[in-house]
Amino acid sequence: MRKFWLLLTATLSLSPALAQSAAAPSRPEVRNPAPGELRGLWVDAFGPGLRTPQEIDRLVADARAMGVNVLFAQVGRRGDCYCNNAAMPRTEDPAVPAGFDPLQDLITKAHAQGIQVHAWIITTAIWNRLEAPKDPAHVFNTHGPSAQGSDNWLMVRHDGATRGGADYYLDPGHPQAAAYIREMYLSVVRNYDVDGIQFDRVRYPDQNEPAGQASWGYNPVALERYRAETGASGIPAPNDERWKAWRRQQVTHLVRSVYLEAKALKPNLWVSAATITYGEGPATLRDFRTKTRTYNEVLQDWESWTRLGYLDLNVMMNYKRDFVPAQASWFDQWNAFGRLARGPRYVVSGAAIYLNDQASSVNQARKAQEAGLDGWAGYSYRTPDADVNAQKRTYLEVLPELAGKLTGPGAPFAQTASWGQPSRGLHAIRGRVTAQRGPLGGRSVELWTGGRLFARTQTDGEGRYGFVIFPLGEVELRTEGAAPLRLTPALGRVNDAPELSIP
Template identity: 50%
Template sequence: MVAAPGLRGLWVDAFGPGLRTPAEVAQTVSDAAGMGFNTLFVQTVRRGDCLCLQASVPVAADVQPGFDPLAEVIRLAHARHLRVIAWVSVTGAWNASLPSAGAAQVFALHGPDARDSWLSRRPDGSWKSGADAWLDPGIPAAADHMVRSAVSVVKNYDVDGLQLDRIRYPDGGDWGYSPVTLARYRQETGATGTPAPADERWKAWKREQVTALTRRVALEARAARPGVILSAATIVYGNGPADLTAFRATRTYSEVLQDWPAWMREGLLDVNVLMNYKRDGVNGQESWFDHWNAFAGQQRSGTAEVAAGTSMYLNSPEVTAAQAARALTGGLGWVGYAYRTPTSEVYAQRQTQAQGLAALRGVLGSVMTAEGGSGGAVVWTPTPSARRAVLGRVVGTLRVGGLRVDAFAADGSPLGSTVTDGNGYYGFTDLPAGTAEVRVGGQRWSEPLVLGVTRFPNLLLRTLRAGN
């Protein structure tokens, strides 16, 4: 019997029917509610375009003119007591299969041929990763754009949460070779020449750019909408590690440069949704699935939650139900990918979507309801986090990225250290009540903290002391 309360979510992607017209949205919400899901992860910012009208990026070209998919999802889902998490592809810039959103799309403005291109590149200058182009977190202007895109959704829509997807570098490990990124790396570290992809110092620096981007989005979003649920769709390739030492040997940490355990420890995430896309019965992948779930569960901090995201499109409905049950009985939530392709038969085009949804509905049973199927739908009630955080910025005529910032309590005891991003932003989360002081480059500022995000004034640096 599966009676564990918690998240039962459904990813709704925007690469096919589901969100583009009022009829599609109505069907999507009806199907999800009818199957017992309590949360929709709705693709919103896709590849530099939006399935919405009120964001800082242009409207997707394949949306019915004048229609606002996100607003309609929220209206219908909230009426059915479903939460709506806006799913944002943070570094997404372009996909070959999608129509252009026009001259305002980031790829049109800062694509491969632009003087100020924002794309992540390989050492040879190439920028395509399969059918996609990615923005580089190491380019300050690109990072500003990515933060603004995500936060504009939170500011303008009554979403319950924000999910950060593609908050990393592309697969392969040989990315980040934009001239701007390389120049920043050399300036901030004193390195010379062009680092090799396997250079550990280079990888650590890029990993920090990803974490800094995550930190700023999280704090800006929480400042814009207190109580918003911050989530990330995180990478869990291969077999799960036993501990943090083993994690640092995984592709997650060493290749795509995503240190999500650190994000959890720092309090940047309220819900970590693992993209735990494994196939039971294939090369022992069921144990890989369980190992990642167990490891992620060990990384929880405070009220943060973990959910296993499963690949419904790679599995039979029976396997999907079994994986969901294992996650839930293990104390995690569950999110299925995806509404458009709910079974492997639908993905292989041997079954219609409606047939796949019906087959899935038939086996989920007690997974989707309380008390073994007799207690009705499960309500997910995330525990609100009583967080105190600081968001500030260093400005000046000298470099503002890569500067160490220290935080102290009123009695002088240290609260933590971080480094500024390429735009000079820094932040601290989960601070104790009282007054916090930040120190950087000989400058300092103290401020009493309130629940939520306290914005510190800009700190002007004209000179840097040794060691900064």
């Protein structure tokens, strides 16, 4: 049996106001067996794969030949959608025929072959060109550089920059920006029979200045929220630990909110994230928090997301070259840590097939199996090995070769495998805190059970909170200044709590 990780001592010691869990005894938790073995393939929208009916026919046939049972399909590229019915405007990609709905076509064809479709959306990056989008309703046009005051949702760097590399980003510390991001995902869940949704780039950007410090997140609205919720004054330095913890928490709030809202719509939906694994892997949970760029520079605390149940599936972007000894070691280290940190959820090793020769990719798929993970995924369909990435060969030449090496006698995928739905037992609460005065965000909400404090969380900028993993039976919800609420959440769904109202 695995321990149910309720406590994260280092988080509590860092900032009690940002703690995720309360000091309560841990209890044994049996991890539900995985519903098969995930064999995934990322299909990005920057080349062939999703743009036409013919490309999708070929994609599905290739996926089946490779033994793939899950397609992570990039339907959200930069504030747009390779679909016709979402909160984001339809893509401007000229390769997509007028009126054609790539996502719907992919779902129909993939499901006919027993292959799942998980809608992959870039979370915060919304535009990457100097010329504006053609659609006036695109979020870059309505809430980008030309918007004034609180209508401007863009991420700002400490030095005033609003563009990281080629990209403009939305700031998750701005409540309206976070709400828009949430709706990007939920609109796809409502309108399409997807098997899952996947966060990508659900974090703060790279391109930090000063280098090595978390220098993004200085949107004026986010800064004002931080000061109001914490009592801080002035403009914090990028490496200010309290400021880093607050920003890290905004990303976690966003993941939690999307998870709860999406699972309320479709309890059997997979919610996953493509997570960062820069450099060598940590050996312990403490190392993750103290030594990784993941936690300290891009402020992505994916360890807490799996422990607290805010994801069903963690797909680590474990992008390492197998033929480089140091990187091969890092690949193994992150696999080991992913297994250590998965809690009651599932973890997959995502491999960079575009950086590797075919033999190396096959070896990494085998190593993911040997590490005891729940599967493997390759990035990406249009660049299936290093030769294609270097433009020495085409993906059409390489894909049949890679399929044969993955599925042939003695190969990692020689035996077929299925991937089912998330394990049964969804048991969650979502609610809101309202207040006549003071900020809605940053308020502590406690969950008590059996007369003991079991868990503590915080509200986001809209006053939303939630709990995903807790015992069956009656619970009590408390926040300072409001009357406690008692309820008995039902198993199998997301339960709505009445408002915690503070006069």
